[in-house]
Structure formats: structure tokens, C-alpha cells
Amino acid sequence: MNKEPEERTSARALAKTPVFVGALVGILAAAVQGLLASAGGPEAYGFCVACHTRDLVNSAVNALAGTSLTVAPISKNAVLPFLTIVGVLIGALAAARVNGEFRVKKGSLTSYAWYAAGGVLFMVFALLMGGCPYRVALRVGYIDIVAVIGLAGIVAGIIAGTKIAVACVERGE
Amino acid sequence: MTMALAGWLSREAAVIAVPVISLAFGCLVGYLAQRSGFCSIGGFRDFFLFRHTRLLKGYAALVIGAFAAFLVFWLATPAAFEHFPWALTSGLSPVPGAPAGLEAAAYIVLAVIGGIGVGIIGVLLGGCPLRQLTMTSEGNLKALFFVIGMAIGSVIFSALVQGWVVSVMKGIAW
Incomplete structure (x- = not known):
């Protein structure tokens, strides 16, 4: 089907507009809970990068190594856990390829070590608070007071991190 | 223990749908996130550093969109959103x-x-x-x-x- 050029352009413009993307993802994440809730809890769990990574990784480790690492009930009850993360990687790869924005960017070995360590720490902190900034957003929308406090913590951390980054840049100059 | 949630799909369908729907939803989010440069933390960072609100509006829209959808879906099918609004049901x-x-x-x-x-x-x-x-x-x-x-x-x-x-x-x- 060939769409009108204008229509395609506006759909492309919308996809590049964070406010549209945010609203759509929020609405669809709520719909995902509506669709899948019979498989189990928790609530406000339709989209989360940290928790869905944990469900996928821990399910795989449990299956391979016979361990019993934490997996959310809904991912445990289902035939396979949430595959959100696999989807995000595929969707973003498709978007980057289609629009000619895929380009291998290498870093130094030291930078790889920092990023890997950062990923480990990020995950630990995120799971302490029961989710990454995305699930926190869903939980705030679900009127969870602790999530509002967690979001305030995230904002405080961002302010601190920004000050650290600015101080490092100024010292380097 | 609380009662089991009852969603729009039956339990038999939902346990199969979890990987399928989450994979499809993830693909859509990944596509849109790549196109828009969506970033939750980046939104606050850009605001504090440059007073740019482009990404921050995206994160705000995520919270508001989720709240509006939870409210409407909860009114229509309360069993799938049993504890909404959470603070009033669960303190x-x-x-x-x-x-x-x-x-x-x-x-x-x-x-x-x-x-x-x-x-x-x-x-x-x-x-x-x-x-x-x-x-x-x-x-x-x-x-x-x-x-x-x-x-x-x-x-x-x-x-x-x-x-x-x-x-x-x-x-x-x-």
C-alpha cells in the first residue's frame, strides 16, 4: 500500500517527537497490563528495561544452571518471560538501518570496562528501587507514593551527576 | 495474598501471549526510541544543563499517558488493574x-x-x-x-x- 507522501512525512515527524512517543508508550504499557494480567503480577509492569532484563536473564540462568534467581510471577507463569528487551534491540536496529544511522562506534578497553561496571551498578540500584526510570514512570501513573519518592531520588542523582560531569569538564579545560 | 488479577485475555491465552506481545511492543518502543532519541534521564539532564525541554516533555507524557490509560482501563475492567489507584488501595x-x-x-x-x-x-x-x-x-x-x-x-x-x-x-x- 502506498500512503500519501504527506501522511508518511507526518508519521515520521511524530515518531521523532518524544512527547508523542512518551504518551503512546505509556498508554500501550497500560494496555499490555490489561491484556496480560491474567498471567500474573506485578501491576504497572508493562514496560521496564531493568525488570524485563532481569526476567529474561534470570529465567535463562535458572533454566541452564538450575538456580532459582528472582523472576517476576508473570514471567515465571508464562511459557517464556517478557521479551521486551529483545524487541527493543530489534526495533532500534531496524530504525537505525532503515534510516542509515547504523555505524559501529568503538571505544577504548578502559571505556568498555567502565561501561560494563556502570551497567552492573545501574542494575543493582534499579532493582533496589524496583525498576528503571520507565517502570518508575508507570508506577507514578499508578499512584504509587514510593515511586514518586524514587523519582525524586533519580532527579537528585541526575543533578549530582550533572554537577560531577560539569566539574570534570571544567577541570580538564 | 491478593486475588489473582483478571486481564482481557484468559489465563491460558495470556501465558502464551506474554513473550509474543512483549516482543512486538518492544520492537515498537525500540523503533520509536531510536527515531526520537527518547531518554528519561537525558530529559532531566538537558533541562538542568541547557533548559531544553524536548526530552523531558517526553518523559512527562509517559507518566501522564500511563496515568490516563490506567484510569480509563481501570474504569472499564477493574479486575486487570485491581489496586489502582495504588496509594488509596495499598497505602x-x-x-x-x-x-x-x-x-x-x-x-x-x-x-x-x-x-x-x-x-x-x-x-x-x-x-x-x-x-x-x-x-x-x-x-x-x-x-x-x-x-x-x-x-x-x-x-x-x-x-x-x-x-x-x-x-x-x-x-x-x-
Whole structure:
């Protein structure tokens, strides 16, 4: 089907507009809970990068190594856990390829070590608070007071991190 | 224990639909996140550094869109959104997800500690975990190592840290 050029352009413009993307993802994440809730809890769990990574990784480790690492009930009850993360990687790869924005960017070995360590720490902190900034957003929308406090913590951390980054840049100059 | 949630699909269908729907939804989010450069932490960072609100509006829209949809869906099918609005049905204890079985005060402490850690690391390493995933798909190998780190962190947290945190938090007289 060939769409009108204008229509395609506006759909492309919308996809590049964070406010549209945010609203759509929020609405669809709520719909995902509506669709899948019979498989189990928790609530406000339709989209989360940290928790869905944990469900996928821990399910795989449990299956391979016979361990019993934490997996959310809904991912445990289902035939396979949430595959959100696999989807995000595929969707973003498709978007980057289609629009000619895929380009291998290498870093130094030291930078790889920092990023890997950062990923480990990020995950630990995120799971302490029961989710990454995305699930926190869903939980705030679900009127969870602790999530509002967690979001305030995230904002405080961002302010601190920004000050650290600015101080490092100024010292380097 | 609470009653089991009842969603729009039957349990038999839902247990099969979990990987299918989440994979499809993930593809859509990944596509849109790559096109828009969506980043939750980046939104606050750009606001504090440059007073840019483009990404921050996206995160605000996520919260508002989710709230509006939860409200409408809850009115239509309350059994799938049993505890909405959470504060009115469940008080100060959070939606499950953090280590289970703690006092409400412990969850507040964990939310603050976790939040600050997430914010600092996210800013210093160039973005929230969704941004790290999209950068990985754009060919950024540093972001790939962040994602690998997250996978390792998941096992470390569940095998070790979670147990320590629970025993420390249970040892405190709140």
C-alpha cells in the first residue's frame, strides 16, 4: 500500500517527537497490563528495561544452571518471560538501518570496562528501587507514593551527576 | 495474598501471549526510541544543563499517558488493574518489584538510594537503560558493554545483593 507522501512525512515527524512517543508508550504499557494480567503480577509492569532484563536473564540462568534467581510471577507463569528487551534491540536496529544511522562506534578497553561496571551498578540500584526510570514512570501513573519518592531520588542523582560531569569538564579545560 | 488479577485475555491465552506481545511492543518502543532519541534521564539532564525541554516533555507524557490509560482501563475492567489507584488501595507500601517482605519505611530508603544511584550513573554514562539499548542497536560498543553489565548485574543482584539488603533492612527497628 502506498500512503500519501504527506501522511508518511507526518508519521515520521511524530515518531521523532518524544512527547508523542512518551504518551503512546505509556498508554500501550497500560494496555499490555490489561491484556496480560491474567498471567500474573506485578501491576504497572508493562514496560521496564531493568525488570524485563532481569526476567529474561534470570529465567535463562535458572533454566541452564538450575538456580532459582528472582523472576517476576508473570514471567515465571508464562511459557517464556517478557521479551521486551529483545524487541527493543530489534526495533532500534531496524530504525537505525532503515534510516542509515547504523555505524559501529568503538571505544577504548578502559571505556568498555567502565561501561560494563556502570551497567552492573545501574542494575543493582534499579532493582533496589524496583525498576528503571520507565517502570518508575508507570508506577507514578499508578499512584504509587514510593515511586514518586524514587523519582525524586533519580532527579537528585541526575543533578549530582550533572554537577560531577560539569566539574570534570571544567577541570580538564 | 491478593486475588489473582483478571486481564482481557484468559489465563491460558495470556501465558502464551506474554513473550509474543512483549516482543512486538518492544520492537515498537525500540523503533520509536531510536527515531526520537527518547531518554528519561537525558530529559532531566538537558533541562538542568541547557533548559531544553524536548526530552523531558517526553518523559512527562509517559507518566501522564500511563496515568490516563490506567484510569480509563481501570474504569472499564477493574479486575486487570485491581489496586489502582495504588496509594488509596495499598497505602505507603510500593507496587511489588523491589526485594519482597520489607517495612514501608525500608522501601522508601531503598527508593531514595536506588534513585540517586540510577540518576548519577545514568548521567555519567550518557543515558538511561532504554537509550543504552538503542545506542547498542546503532552500533555503539560502549553501550553494548553497559547492556552486558546490566545482564551480569541482574544475576549479581538476585544471587547476592538482594539477600544482604533484606537481612540489613530486616535488622533495623523501624
